[in-house]
Amino acid sequence: MTEGLFLSQQDSRPMYLQIMEQIKQKVRAGDWPAGHPLPSIRELSVATKVSVITVKRAYTELETEGVIVTQAGRGSFVADVMDVQKTLIEAELEKYIAGLIGAGRTLGLSDNRIIELVKNALVAD
Amino acid sequence: MQNAIEFQNVCKRYPEFYLDNLSLQLPQGQIMGLVGVNGAGKSTTMRLLMGLIQPDSGSVSVLGCKLPAQQVAVKAQIGYASDDMRMYKNETLRWHMGFIQSVYGNWDSRYAEHLLTVFDLKADQKTKGFSHGQRVKAGLLLVLARRPKLVVLDEPTTGLDPVAREEVLTELAEILRNEERSVLFSSHNTQDVEQLSDTISFLHKGKLLDSQDKEIYLDRWRRVLCTGISNAAALSLPGLVRAKQNGSLCELVFNRNPEHAVARLNELGAQISSVEPMSLEKIFVAAVKSGVHV
Numbered sequence: 017m018t019e020g021l022f023l024s025q026q027d028s029r030p031m032y033l034q035i036m037e038q039i040k041q042k043v044r045a046g047d048w049p050a051g052h053p054l055p056s057i058r059e060l061s062v063a064t065k066v067s068v069i070t071v072k073r074a075y076t077e078l079e080t081e082g083v084i085v086t087q088a089g090r091g092s093f094v095a096d097v098m099d100v101q102k103t104l105i106e107a108e109l110e111k112y113i114a115g116l117i118g119a120g121r122t123l124g125l126s127d128n129r130i131i132e133l134v135k136n137a138l139v140a141d
Numbered sequence: 142m143q144n145a146i147e148f149q150n151v152c153k154r155y156p157e158f159y160l161d162n163l164s165l166q167l168p169q170g171q172i173m174g175l176v177g178v179n180g181a182g183k184s185t186t187m188r189l190l191m192g193l194i195q196p197d198s199g200s201v202s203v204l205g206c207k208l209p210a211q212q213v214a215v216k217a218q219i220g221y222a223s224d225d226m227r228m229y230k231n232e233t234l235r236w237h238m239g240f241i242q243s244v245y246g247n248w249d250s251r252y253a254e255h256l257l258t259v260f261d262l263k264a265d266q267k268t269k270g271f272s273h274g275q276r277v278k279a280g281l282l283l284v285l286a287r288r289p290k291l292v293v294l295d296e297p298t299t300g301l302d303p304v305a306r307e308e309v310l311t312e313l314a315e316i317l318r319n320e321e322r323s324v325l326f327s328s329h330n331t332q333d334v335e336q337l338s339d340t341i342s343f344l345h346k347g348k349l350l351d352s353q354d355k356e357i358y359l360d361r362w363r364r365v366l367c368t369g370i371s372n373a374a375a376l377s378l379p380g381l382v383r384a385k386q387n388g389s390l391c392e393l394v395f396n397r398n399p400e401h402a403v404a405r406l407n408e409l410g411a412q413i414s415s416v417e418p419m420s421l422e423k424i425f426v427a428a429v430k431s432g433v434h435v
Binding site: 025028029030031032058059061062064065066067068069070073 | 315317320332359360
């Protein structure tokens with residue numbers, strides 16, 4: 017029995033992105049360590065009630081991003097490169113930083129002011 | 142790979158309706174969702190597929206067999222369910238199961254029992270006491286337990302409550318486990334189609350507007366919100382399907398090359414506030430309302 021993922025039709029992101037995001041979360045959280053086999057495309061498709069083509073797309077893009085590797089005839093595995101987990105968390109951090117800068121600029125804050133706010137938050141933490 | 146379904150230049154004329162030169166393929170192992178408003182030709186397409194009606198011209202093949210010439214041989218492999226199918230109201234569901242089993246060799250009793258449980262149906266109840274949802278689920282049970290290679294379902298989730306709909310979708314997804322089995326289903330519920338199908342076929346007024354890999358199809362469409370366009374109705378951009386304006390705010394729908402469209406809008410001085418993918422539901426409405434050839 018394959019564990020399904022938690023997908024939502026109310027989520028405005030396309031299904032394949034939701035699948036990618038949740039697989040990455042599982043890898044980040046350590047549920048699926050390096051070398052861990054992923055469910056086959058058909059299996060995951062049945063478990064999530066999402067078409068084969070959508071799951072296939074999620075796997076292909078995860079492979080391009082280096083999160084998983086696919087071996088012909090054997091299936092897909094969490095990539096065995098050093099620290100996929102760390103890479104993913106770094107990517108996550110970059111996303112937050114970009115968001116922070118964007119929000120700061122929208123408010124018309126100077127770069128120094130943004131840095132100051134981050135410093136204050138670090139001190140308060 | 143063999144095609145489970147193949148329509149070649151099929152035409153069928155009725156006094157009020159014309160199915161115009163339909164060509165369509167469903168590869169084995171895939172789920173195809175047939176979308177269209179009432180009267181678009183979805184049921185006609187399915188009836189042609191079942192040999193219930195004959196085309197005026199063109200040819201229909203199912204699982205490699207020509208229809209209607211080889212329909213007797215192929216029908217054992219096809220499971221068809223639609224809303225207008227009736228059961229004997231004074232007989233129980235169990236009686237119907239025995240009846241179907243006596244006709245079709247590959248009836249799977251264990252799977253039938255499993256379906257009874259997951260669909261929460263009482264086998265010993267006379268079918269006249271069934272609710273609409275129970276009748277639909279009973280009809281599906283009788284089709285699915287035969288393990289047909291091709292499942293053709295006309296509106297399988299219409300009129301079901303949310304729980305029953307979920308149960309039916311789970312069993313449809315289950316069919317996919319076997320790579321040789323294919324499904325064609327029609328639905329007004331675009332969410333079901335969007336979720337389950339590999340290919341989307343879009344019928345409108347008897348014409349096939351599109352039949353394509355779902356991911357590619359959905360990816361072509363974008364909704365763009367922007368300001369700074371003085372007259373949206375006068376815009377002429379490739380792929381622009383629909384333009385609505387409310388004061389300074391514009392909503393534009395594109396059905397191809399969204400990147401190119403966004404670049405052009407920037408050149409025209411628009412400030413773009415969002416570029417979003419669209420649900421099949423929104424695409425469906427935009428396509429039908431604008432009446433374009435998608």
